[in-house]
Amino acid sequence: MKIFTWIIVLLAVFLGAIMLPGNTFAQAGRLEVTDVVDVATASSTVIEIPTPTPAPRQDLTEESVETVEPFKKLLDSQGLNSIWPLNPIKYAIRQAVDAQVPPNTIVLLLLLPGVAALIAAARHLIGLRGFGIFLPAALAVTFVATGPVVGIALFLIIVFVSTSFRIILRRTKVKLQYLPRMALLLHFVVLGILLVLFAAPLIQRPEISNVSIFPVLVLVLLAEDFSRVQLGKSAKVAVNLTFETLLLALASYVFLTTKGVQEFALLNPEIWILAIIFFDIVLGKYVGLRIMELWRFKKLISR
Numbered sequence: 227m228k229i230f231t232w233i234i235v236l237l238a239v240f241l242g243a244i245m246l247p248g249n250t251f252a253q254a255g256r257l258e259v260t261d262v263v264d265v266a267t268a269s270s271t272v273i274e275i276p277t278p279t280p281a282p283r284q285d286l287t288e289e290s291v292e293t294v295e296p297f298k299k300l301l302d303s304q305g306l307n308s309i310w311p312l313n314p315i316k317y318a319i320r321q322a323v324d325a326q327v328p329p330n331t332i333v334l335l336l337l338l339p340g341v342a343a344l345i346a347a348a349r350h351l352i353g354l355r356g357f358g359i360f361l362p363a364a365l366a367v368t369f370v371a372t373g374p375v376v377g378i379a380l381f382l383i384i385v386f387v388s389t390s391f392r393i394i395l396r397r398t399k400v401k402l403q404y405l406p407r408m409a410l411l412l413h414f415v416v417l418g419i420l421l422v423l424f425a426a427p428l429i430q431r432p433e434i435s436n437v438s439i440f441p442v443l444v445l446v447l448l449a450e451d452f453s454r455v456q457l458g459k460s461a462k463v464a465v466n467l468t469f470e471t472l473l474l475a476l477a478s479y480v481f482l483t484t485k486g487v488q489e490f491a492l493l494n495p496e497i498w499i500l501a502i503i504f505f506d507i508v509l510g511k512y513v514g515l516r517i518m519e520l521w522r523f524k525k526l527i528s529r
Contacts, residue, residue: 353518
């Protein structure tokens with residue numbers, strides 16, 4: 227039951243963060259203006275203080291003017307030499323963009339091998355485990371589409387539903403074959419996500435009500451991978467794997483949303499692709515202890 231308790235606590239924290247009213251500071255600003263107007267009754271002019279609007283979050287998964295135009299301007303500002311031998315991919319990218327291929331899609335595809343290399347390095351060199359490479363990478367793309375807070379909350383809901391489903395089947399001693407069990411699990415996961423979407427008008431968070439089908443579909447499909455990895459694991463191991471998966475996904479999210487990385491990959495695709503290949507090969511040649519293993523066995527190593 228420990229994993230169940232931890233998941234409930236984490237889910238409550240993130241749902242509480244989502245449900246915090248976003249207009250608290252705006253209300254405070256309006257109260258201050260009202261007080262000033264009450265004091266200065268002699269003046270008939272009310273000074274309105276404009277409420278600052280936050281900059282829109284960049285979403286690489288959507289084709290919007292805010293996302294596409296900066297990349298197009300960046301490509302137009304780069305001068306190119308002859309196509310061979312150093313610039314074939316640069317010219318291919320420009321031809322694709324001229325043919326109405328969204329540049330944000332190209333950037334996201336170029337960055338995905340870097341995300342995989344980052345996760346592989348974190349697992350192979352540092353010793354973080356997580357649920358494979360695909361699941362943290364897919365979560366990172368989902369965080370780009372939904373924002374990290376909403377994405378983590380939806381992920382914890384899926385973890386909660388998957389764990390509850392396993393516990394209920396175990397307690398009721400209902401034995402099902404693997405494929406029907408996974409189909410039933412996806413059914414309950416979809417119901418859990420639907421409940422969150424139905425509650426969006428009540429908690430007044432537009433980032434939940436405006437979430438697109440793509441991140442929701444990815445998260446629902448990840449429920450099968452999460453449930454499969456959980457099989458045969460203890461509660462402590464499952465909680466640690468979930469936490470480390472979130473760490474890897476958040477690190478990958480920061481990597482995907484870093485403007486400098488996006489611009490370098492788009493303007494220098496040949497260097498970027500070769501550098502990722504070289505990094506993966508060098509990483510694969512390393513057969514020593516991981517950093518966390520060095521820390522765990524430091525007493526034995528020092529002898």
